[in-house]
Amino acid sequence: MIEFKNVYFQYPHGGASLKNIDFKVEKGEFVALVGENGAGKSTMLKLINGILKPINGDVVTAGFNTKNTKISQIAKHTGFLFQNPDRQICCQSVKEEIMFSLNLLNDMTAEEKEERAEKIINAFSLNPDENTFAMSRGEKQKTALASALASEPEVLILDEPTTGLDYRECTAIMDFVKKLNKEKNITVFMVCHDMEIVMDYADRVIALAQGEMVDDDTPENIFRKKDVLKKAYLLPPQITELASLLGGEFENCDSAEEILEVLKKQRKGEL
């Protein structure tokens, strides 16, 4: 679904660059891209949807080589959720915003568009007439996500989707994305700085450091590799760190429940 073939990219004025990026994301995968600020994460997202073109190598998104495909063509197959929804939302009401997306991408009849908009508004429990500019950050993010999903994309790209959201809003959005990923087999590619979110939702983690891939593994494995964590300046989820510090039978625990289970077994003398 997304493929980077030995990609090299550098901005004309210097700044972040990407070197020898090579990976493939299959349909239905939930991938998190992690790394320090300036590692090249946002650049990688822009390469995926063709806003930036690689200097060397190829980026293939939903079957299109971004080098020779119009961004609007790629946009028909990808949904992009930006970190700041204020840059994305340009219509006054929720319904107008979703219709704006539908009008841009799909050759559908007016009735079909209405039906699709209603369906997505209901799925997100949004008020179609609500003023988008007077919404809370979480509601705006939800509207932007609904708008990105209105065209039923095959790939969903999320750029730090939980920044500035409280726990309730954050889990609501991430639960919805995970549900779509599982039920509709949508490929999710997410940049995230919150390792708890990465641990809870992602199936695979790509770690970047200074424009280079330092690892590509499951979250459970990556958060136990001290050298990778050091290189990419990552802080593992607290529970993984605790399990690591406790060592022994706790070493492989990834949740409080698993630690509790080991403790129970130890008490019963099973371990």
Next chain:
Amino acid sequence: MTGVLDYSKGNSIFHNMNPVTKIIIALCICVAAFGADNLLFLAGIVALDLIIGIISGIKEKAFSIFKGFVKISVFLFVLQVLFVRSGNTVFLFVTDDGIILAAKIVLRLMGAALPLTYMLTVTKVSDLSNALVKVCHVPYKYAFTITTAVRFIPVFINELDAIIEAQTARGVEFDTKNAFARLKLILPLCVPLLMTSVKKADSSAVSAELRGFYLRKQSSGYKEYPFKAADILAIILFIAFAVFGILM
């Protein structure tokens, strides 16, 4: 790379001048551009502007700004040529008066606008506002307002770029060659730009107040902006240049 109107570091003669001197130089060139009626002199003013840009060590930026103005000037030139009917017909309905007037207008526009923009790129905004307060005795809140307005131009340009990028990712085709179609696509973007601008202005105002904006007096700034010999010489030269321009 910084935006075209952002401050460019350097150690040129213009970088080291008093900010007020730079304002006076820019205003003198503006006066000369609007006062002069000679086509060659007006072209000379544009050339002088570019030389100032090169001497200031901002050659790349200077030409980038110049190119931007050339695009606007072409549009203005065509518009002017189309509407002036007096004089001898040169080609179809285009008259010699129309061409001369159009040329003067665009040269005046470039001659007056270029020094103002170059002055902004070789002066730190903080120095500009502090010098206005210290040297010209402008009340700080007015100096701050002027410099903030200037400082926010590149911020808004960057914000518009980010909005265009976000909308492009949604599938909006800004690369269409049809100017009207592009305008139709850009117009809805004014809403998010306006919203983010108002928010930014509001948070800046709150932030300034929290940092004691109203406690600031003329004596609050520690940096002094004395006039050196080079400043006085430049002021005399450019005032003479403005007078010469009016007489031309």
